[in-house]
Amino acid sequence: MKTSTDILNDLPLTEVTYFILLSLSPAPRHGYAIMKDVRGLSQGRVTLSTGTLYGALKRMLELGWILRVEDMNGGSSARERKFYRLSLMGNRILSAEVERLDNLVSAAHLRSLPTSADFA
Amino acid sequence: MSRLRKRGKHVASTDFLLRIYCALLNLYPREFRTEFGDEMYSVFAEAILDARDHNGSILRDVLLGELRDFPLAVLGAYFRERFKRQAGNSSAKTSREGSLSSKEMLVALFAFILPVGFILQNTNLSTSLKIILPAIFAFVTITFAVGMYQGFPRWSLPYLGQVVSITGYLFLFQWIADLLSPAIINRFGQVVMVEGTYPLLQAFSAGFLWLSLFGLTLLILGLLALLPWFRPLYWRIRQDWSLISFILYGEAIVALILLFDGYRYEEPYIIASLMLLGAGAWLYLRSPSLWQRVLALCFGLTLAIWVPAVVKSLVSDQRWSLWPQWQSLEIVNWIDTGHTILDWSWMVIILLAPALLGFFPPGEKTKTVV
Numbered sequence: 001m002k003t004s005t006d007i008l009n010d011l012p013l014t015e016v017t018y019f020i021l022l023s024l025s026p027a028p029r030h031g032y033a034i035m036k037d038v039r040g041l042s043q044g045r046v047t048l049s050t051g052t053l054y055g056a057l058k059r060m061l062e063l064g065w066i067l068r069v070e071d072m073n074g075g076s077s078a079r080e081r082k083f084y085r086l087s088l089m090g091n092r093i094l095s096a097e098v099e100r101l102d103n104l105v106s107a108a109h110l111r112s113l114p115t116s117a118d119f120a
Numbered sequence: 121m122s123r124l125r126k127r128g129k130h131v132a133s134t135d136f137l138l139r140i141y142c143a144l145l146n147l148y149p150r151e152f153r154t155e156f157g158d159e160m161y162s163v164f165a166e167a168i169l170d171a172r173d174h175n176g177s178i179l180r181d182v183l184l185g186e187l188r189d190f191p192l193a194v195l196g197a198y199f200r201e202r203f204k205r206q207a208g209n210s211s212a213k214t215s216r217e218g219s220l221s222s223k224e225m226l227v228a229l230f231a232f233i234l235p236v237g238f239i240l241q242n243t244n245l246s247t248s249l250k251i252i253l254p255a256i257f258a259f260v261t262i263t264f265a266v267g268m269y270q271g272f273p274r275w276s277l278p279y280l281g282q283v284v285s286i287t288g289y290l291f292l293f294q295w296i297a298d299l300l301s302p303a304i305i306n307r308f309g310q311v312v313m314v315e316g317t318y319p320l321l322q323a324f325s326a327g328f329l330w331l332s333l334f335g336l337t338l339l340i341l342g343l344l345a346l347l348p349w350f351r352p353l354y355w356r357i358r359q360d361w362s363l364i365s366f367i368l369y370g371e372a373i374v375a376l377i378l379l380f381d382g383y384r385y386e387e388p389y390i391i392a393s394l395m396l397l398g399a400g401a402w403l404y405l406r407s408p409s410l411w412q413r414v415l416a417l418c419f420g421l422t423l424a425i426w427v428p429a430v431v432k433s434l435v436s437d438q439r440w441s442l443w444p445q446w447q448s449l450e451i452v453n454w455i456d457t458g459h460t461i462l463d464w465s466w467m468v469i470i471l472l473a474p475a476l477l478g479f480f481p482p483g484e485k486t487k488t489v490v
Contacts, residue, residue, distance in 0.1 A: 031163040049186045050160045050167070051193025058156065059200070082159055 028085035065090030231278035232398030281370020364474035
């Protein structure tokens with residue numbers, strides 16, 4: 001199992017990886033649901049193509065950050081969908097990244113940031 | 121009716137887009153396609169059906185996004201498969217690369233035949249210089265680049281050797297010569313005139329060239345070994361040091377062209393030499409055991425140097441305008457033969473030098489390799 005130091009070596013995450021892990025954190029999802037959720041989470045800023053999405057999913061499967069699950073619909077849909085869920089390692093990675101981002105934002109809040117008027 | 125027709129058009133265009141996407145999916149690596157192809161197709165179909173139900177601009181954004189990310193996604197998939205394969209090969213229990221396909225054999229041997237084109241253009245028998253030289257350089261460069269991308273498989277090593285030797289001749293040796301202080305160069309000139317020391321100096325100058333090439337080769341391989349992309353090459357060399365010898369053999373191409381450069385009517389000698397060198401390479405690529413491979417290279421090199429040298433000494437038509445006039449032609453011929461022997465000796469020594477690697481145990485990474 002990876003230690004905390006090993007996890008830190010995997011940070012920072014790319015935006016794509018971060019949003020995919022975030023999308024999977026509440027519940028397992030299939031590919032298209034991940035695409036839509038990431039678009040919503042990023043407020044339209046991050047739009048995943050199928051190539052980008054599945055390249056990232058393959059990488060995370062190999063790293064053991066996510067796991068594939070059988071069709072959550074129990075075969076009720078005509079098409080068998082593959083769902084993905086966060087693994088324990090993926091959850092630790094995501095938590096570490098959120099903590100890192102929290103620390104960054106907290107550091108910014110310690111300062112009163114200049115406004116555009118200050119640069120006029 | 122128009123609504124039905126519109127719907128029919130939508131269905132037709134969606135079908136068309138799905139067919140295009142299906143065709144593009146074939147560009148992904150086979151493993152990736154097997155694992156994710158169906159899913160990607162389904163997700164793409166859902167995405168465009170969803171977008172089509174909203175408005176045209178969303179569909180356009182989906183399609184443009186797919187097109188924009190497609191090249192990088194495909195390249196990324198290939199690189200990941202390649203790294204995975206290389207990581208697997210490094211721990212695989214095989215000590216030697218498999219035998220070459222006929223295409224790979226041909227490309228490898230072409231490294232020795234290609235300079236013949238360069239020689240022929242000198243004889244004004246072939247087409248203009250503007251076509252031959254760029255074509256040769258382009259071929260060598262492209263083949264070298266392809267070999268580099270594939271991590272320098274055996275067939276590409278002569279091209280690596282050619283690039284190393286050209287780099288050495290064009291950039292390194294002059295730099296080393298410039299580094300030598302003028303005092304040493306003057307002293308060298310004085311010593312040349314002292315009787316009896318000339319053979320020693322000949323030996324030094326011949327050895328300087330080959331040792332420099334050997335050192336440059338090791339330096340370049342050492343630098344490559346630091347890059348993860350070329351780490352498997354390092355592991356292969358630790359298991360089969362004759363790969364270094366084969367690289368040095370490729371360097372002999374340029375060296376032999378220069379060796380016979382002073383001959384009168386040099387072209388037939390150089391062509392014969394290159395063909396014999398190619399024969400040695402062919403034997404190397406077909407030999408199963410390590411020492412058979414190295415002996416094949418030594419054999420090829422010996423033929424490539426001695427056959428033209430012997431023919432040259434039998435042909436009385438050689439004149440040496442560059443030699444000092446106070447030397448008789450017979451002495452000059454003997455000196456030249458001595459020069460040839462020295463060059464040949466140094467080249468054989470350098471070809472065998474990588475054998476020293478066999479005396480050092482492989483590192484942890486190669487310990488499990490048979």
